[in-house]
Amino acid sequence: MNIYVGNLSYRTTEDELRRTFEAYGAVSSASIIRDRESGQSKGFGFVEMPSDSEALAAINALNDKEVGGRRLKVNQARPREESGPRGGRPQSRPRNDQNRDRNRW
Template sequence: MNIYIGNLEYGVTENDLRDAFGEFGEVSSANIITDKFTGRSKGFGFVEMPNDGEANEAIEALNDSDLNGRSIKVNQARPREERPSRPRY
């Protein structure tokens, strides 16, 4: 299951996410989304957990919990909606 984590403190690392979610089961990947120009965190990321039961347990336990001083939002990631392409000039 792909899990969305929002409201991350900008200093949170992918290893921090692995550690937090790893308490509930196997984490196959952890990604923090960064600005492509500055490389700075955009304040959200994704964790992939192969076992849905463990993933749901992690979502329940970690949603609205504190990570590095901020209350994080955790839920099942939804597929990204297709956005109309913008014309390039």
């Protein structure tokens, strides 16, 4: 089961996250999501546990529990929704560099 862990302290490491969940069973992976440019934690992550019963025990025990000075938000991760293309400009309004300065005055 893939588990979402939110409201993590920005100082929490992936090893600490793994150890927190290992108290409830085997952990396949533990990852903290980081900002691409700064490398700073975004305050949430994911833990994967192969046993659903152990994962549910971890969710029940850790949801709303204070860890690292923050109350964790722990639940079963939802599948990622497909979204449109990523980037700064919407696809429906292509940039027209040739006419950019036309209406400036």
